[in-house]
Amino acid sequence: MSNRKTRLGVLISGSGSNLQSIIDKCESGYLPAEVAVVISNKADAYGLTRAANHGIPGVVLVRKDYPDEFFYNMAILNALKEHDVELVVMAGYMRLLGPEVLDAYPNQVLNLHPALLPSFPGAHGIKDALDYGVKVTGVTVHFANEIFDEGPIILQEAVSIAEDDTENTxxxxxxxxxxxxxxRAVKFYCEDALAIEGKKVRIKE
Known part of the structure; x- marks a missing residue:
């Protein structure tokens, strides 16, 4: 088996707890990968501190610093290419990636959503599920495309909602x-175990 590590570019907007879990899994050897760069659209995102703590380069790219979406997305793409990124991992990144990045990384952008898609898409998946009164919600990992929370689904896991659950719990x-x-989804990708067949993702044994 090859010892080669897939180079990850992780996009964040906030605390970066999922970034931390990926860094930890890379360092433990569970993931045959390394985080090559962390890109944040917010200068005060704690995820940048997490990256620095592990010697990972951090890049801040704020939308208002660019004249339009094209130039902003090109800045993201340039940062990814500069660090030889092979897989883009969106970890709490609260913006839609533009075609400039998606076209350069076809089926190489993963996203995480805190609900069982296609239910409760959008920025408030946890609150929306709780407000709706469903008894089960969950987590979805999917390939990102040009539509929020719409790309082919890789993995899902259910989470039960208790009567006394709050948005925080x-x-x-x-x-x-x-x-x-x-x-786990990143690992499948790195091991070339994912096959996209239309809207479906097959995990190869």
Whole structure:
């Protein structure tokens, strides 16, 4: 088996807890990968500190610093290419990636959503599920495309909602699942174990 490591570019907007789980899984040897760069659209994102703590380059790219979406997405693409990124991992990145990046990385961009897609897409998946009164929600890992939370689904895992769950307690349960499920999906990708067949993703044995 090859010792070659897939170079990851992780996009974040906030605390970076999923980034941390991926870094930890890389360092433990569970993932045949390394985080080559962390890109944040917010200068104060704690995920940048997490990256620095592990000697990983951090790049801040703020939308308002660019004249339009094209130039902003080209800046992201240039940062990814500069660090020889092979797989883009969106970990709490709260923006839609443009075609400039998606076309350069076809079926090489993963996203994580805190609900069982196609239910409760969008930025408030946890709150929306709780407000709707469903008894089960969960976590979805999927390939990203030009539509929010719409790409082919790789992995899903259900999370039960208790009667007394709040948005905070449900978020904690979902994050616990995310920190296991997301690295597993990345591992499948790195091991060339994913085959996209239309809207479906087959995991090769």
């Amino acid at each position: 449900l978020a904690q349960k979902i994050h616990t699942v995310e920190h296991v499920l997301y690295p």
